[in-house]
Amino acid sequence: MSKENKTENQPRENIVASEFTNGEGTLVDLNTKRYIQLNETALLIWRCLEGRQTRDEIINQLCARYDVTPEHAGQSVDKAIASFKENGLVS
């Protein structure tokens, strides 16, 4: 795993993640006062990013938890990270 992979897509400071009993969650950006709702998969991906996991490690997590192929999991990870970037939630 390259060093670059460990440092990219890191959650910015002052983003507060909440998790609900149904598995879904929200992110509140204290910098901009904006928030977004997350489905279960997106929340898991966010938690992995908080744990400084790489794309490949997150894909493994998704495949272990859900009955999905690595390709499908990879698409989900890319889509979620793109959304996080679009909302300024990751570096």
Add this chain to the structure above:
Amino acid sequence: MSVARQHSDEARLRFYARIADCNIKIVADASDVKEEVLRFVSVFSPVESSNSRLETDCTIYIKRYKASSGSWTMPYGASGFEVESGHCYSDGNMCLLKFGDSTVFVERPDAKIVTVIYFPGKDLIAELPFLIRYAIQLALHRRGRFHLHSAAVVNPDDGRGALLIGDSGAGKSTLTVQLARAGWNFLSDDVVVLSTSATGVQTFWCRRFFSLTEKTIQACDVNCDVNSVAQPLGMLASPQLPKRMFMPEDVFGHPPLASCLPNKLFFVSLSHQAGSVVRSLTAGEALLMLIKRCAWATYEVPDVARAFIHTLESLVNQCRCYELSSGYDVLENPDTAVRLIGGSETENANRANV
């Protein structure tokens, strides 16, 4: 909330306000405001016997402005936002509120001292309630207690609480009064304090009086002698205030409960329709609605804001959450409020969302 007056003399007033299991020592160092300070805090809490051995969780110093003490300036790079009758500035650690020439400030997210510097002038008596109210809020925030603009009632069948959340005029007091008339217990008709405990998020009362419009008093057939509370409320009572205040024990025969463990949240509004409607909300919807109503949950310094949001998160996770559009049927019969808040209507709303 309760107040134990510890010591008073010509120069200094010191007493404890107990709010949400938190002992806040209030020290006013000047004679020109000490009676107003005691009166203002006392309307939110019964005065208890003196107890000098209370452990202090936080201290609020109320000091008269002196030129020799220097002036407090805005932290460099601080962001600001409006609060009621004032402005708040924060640099990520310090929080400073300005009301006219007077100031409330706290230096760190874990600080145990909140300082009020009041500027003597013609606006002081009008500003003082805001200064003290915000000082108490900042003190409580730093002890993990957070205000919520909500009524709180307790179902006598299971002892669990329901929070009725809404803006002024949304119908919180009307529902609370109707449920109290039907035999429910209550904490407050307008504001509560949330605190996380081992059993979940506890809700605490923090205001002694109820406040109703004349229309609601007549519609709900509340028999209250407003004059009996006009004097204790003192400076809070105002000719411009469109509501009348009374002590709930004078009307319902028993005082508010000190705390409860809620298991239902209702976001209430008036529909101006004949019938009321209940709709189930997801936890995510409920959290975002709560955050919208709690500006401090995102505008406090980050460490405190994070704790506030996590308290709201725990609250929605322990509760079923609903949106309630109150119709005229709530005014007609207390049993309607019981049906809406207590059971059958919310069960129907749950089934409709399955």
